[in-house]
Amino acid sequence: MEISAQTKSSHPKVVIIGGGFGGLYAAMKLASQPVDVTLIDRTNYHLFQPLLYQVATAMLSPADIAQPIRAILREAKNIRVVMGRVESIDPEAKIVHTHALRYPYEYLILAAGARHSYFGNDQWEAFAPGLKNLSDALELRRRILNSFEIAETTEDPEIRHAAMTFVIIGAGPTGVEMAGSISELAKRTVVHDFRHIQTQRVRIVLLDAAPKVLPTFADSLCASALKQLKELGIEVKLGTKVVGVTPEGVQLEKEFIRARTVVWAAGNAASPLAKQLGEVDRQGRIIVSRDLSVPGHPEIFAIGDVANFPPQEGKPLPGVAPLAMQSGEHAAGNILAQVSGRQTKTFKYWDKGTMATIGRSKAIADLKIIKLSGFLAWLSWLFIHLLFIVELRNRILIFLQWAWSYTTYTSGARLTYPSFRPAVPPKEGMRASTDDII
């Protein structure tokens, strides 16, 4: 039985799908406006995704980077938050269907984000999980921490070597951050915890088919990032194509790297909801109009990672959190314009600069007026990320944990949970005592 969602007021109904940066900023812009907003997300929290890699590498706890969406929006009486999984959108009837309920709308904002793309090799996912949500992060944390446990207890040098090898596929921001923080975990945090292995001897390999790391940055910053990665002892293999991922490791064109932990940080695919609304590009994103509406549907807007934006100054826009926030606010503004009979406005992305962190005191930052690398870039990264954490309480907790880790070389969340994933077939010859315990 399908039940129609309750509505009380006679204001136009706006449905927002997704509570990430895009959906949340759209909702905040619509707060206390003459619209009736329903925000649907499949979790009960907004995730501060830029720090997800710190959950994966046991630096922060899930709750440090996740706030209940209800709590963030509690003052906005015209917004209701619904936890539910959207199954389909009917743009003709103007109805969003979740698992059990249906939500009619006058205006729709699609902010459903992206998952990883394995470029048609979905069978690799089990052996090389990505990093998009908390469940991903806890799975990676589990694999990384368990690898050290297995290396410590095994008597077989081949198994030990594979357990001490970490391969990261994709040298964009996520790949670089993961490589840097696995290095820090191994070489600093757990270095005194084991008796039989020397964790500082880990092998960390960062692969990319492109010829540069962090290719969206200026050449001078790319070169600096590469140098900083090498200082951390990370093997960077550029121009290297992955031809296979197996339970035993990663097959390149000319070599096979035996590794127990493989991280996928290459390639995005927009939410499959996108293609229910119109034409999509190769990454599954909707090619939106200048005002962010979906062509042929002035009442539907697509924002963030689910949208392919018109280029600005001849360049495509980067898939970063500020773009999601700004496009969310802009789409909300255009809905309010339509509601009050005004014209919608063209979206203009204001690029305040980009930055990527590599490790302790290591980062690059392009702040438009100045390019930074090393310690200063890292300090700005810390500052800006703290500034954007939504809730004051989390800001304080994260600051304290960072300060503590920085001064004591420890990290706070070195525990693993039971796996959320369907059991992966045991890696042949790599099964050790702890492999299937936690």
Place this chain on the structure above:
Amino acid sequence: MEISAQTKSSHPKVVIIGGGFGGLYAAMKLASQPVDVTLIDRTNYHLFQPLLYQVATAMLSPADIAQPIRAILREAKNIRVVMGRVESIDPEAKIVHTHALRYPYEYLILAAGARHSYFGNDQWEAFAPGLKNLSDALELRRRILNSFEIAETTEDPEIRHAAMTFVIIGAGPTGVEMAGSISELAKRTVVHDFRHIQTQRVRIVLLDAAPKVLPTFADSLCASALKQLKELGIEVKLGTKVVGVTPEGVQLEKEFIRARTVVWAAGNAASPLAKQLGEVDRQGRIIVSRDLSVPGHPEIFAIGDVANFPPQEGKPLPGVAPLAMQSGEHAAGNILAQVSGRQTKTFKYWDKGTMATIGRSKAIADLKIIKLSGFLAWLSWLFIHLLFIVELRNRILIFLQWAWSYTTYTSGARLTYPSFRPAVPPKEGMRASTDDII
């Protein structure tokens, strides 16, 4: 293939099974002594179990109450920590078998703790999970938070009523803490987050077959606890036997309570490893000798929840953390005595007092020299629990989160993870949109 664990020194080998309070305190006592210690735990962390209910009610994060055992013991070079699941003990050959390895020993300390007992009704577990480890706590958190989501979205008053009803079976410390903190969560923390339900109208029922709450306390304190529970609006039903737990709720002798969330806080059963070593009591605990050794095996000691201790002053000893700690230290001391050819000593529990917390500013405490209830008891509870949290970093973080929650009436960890549990058959008529999403 079984591999024997590596050993380097010629000191007697001590194996400790379990890294809870008992096992950890035994290990700390054996640090830097002339013994070769292996501590085996199935997780990589020591859990501060007395605060587990705060993880279940979204007040704290798992990492706040869990520290890596390796990190706690990193200075003790004669101790190795192994993550592994013990499958059997061979007391004649003196070998502990884990999933893949075998650990020979000269001395053994069994500190494997307890799980819940459903008194022969194991089929109740799926509908009424208990609270012993982090996975339990996160499962309960998921059920509690999802109940509000379901109540908010459903149109069916019966489903809403069942989702707003929480039954806790067992009025010992865990049951009382859970009842109190679910009440606080509903009536304070999330009260402004929902639009269609009034969370302060939850029904919380605390059941026990015994005629008193917290029956190990003095009568005056029991009466005070009962009064404090009623001030929180909790229905306390004493002398009430549970005859069934179903997907729809709890069957009592004379009534059926429809409830979506049921918590099991009644009854313990010691680790099944106990009965491999000798005679056990009805709760599966080993009846230990005065020096804590297992009768017939002077080289094996059982401590904490896995041991049935000789009564002191005619009274059985309480199953609390200080007893586990003291018995762990005592067993370790007796092993050191045997190693150096001295006599083992009789165990004497030093009862420093007991306390139970009920909610914000509500608690009872029997500190031997003085009995407290209400705000003062609650303050002493806070102080003593902070004092015992093993790591300084966690002490600061927990203190801050408590201080924040106390002053702002919010709580920090209101997110749910995917379920770790095998899927429970959907409750008939109680399935709503979010029931199987997260």
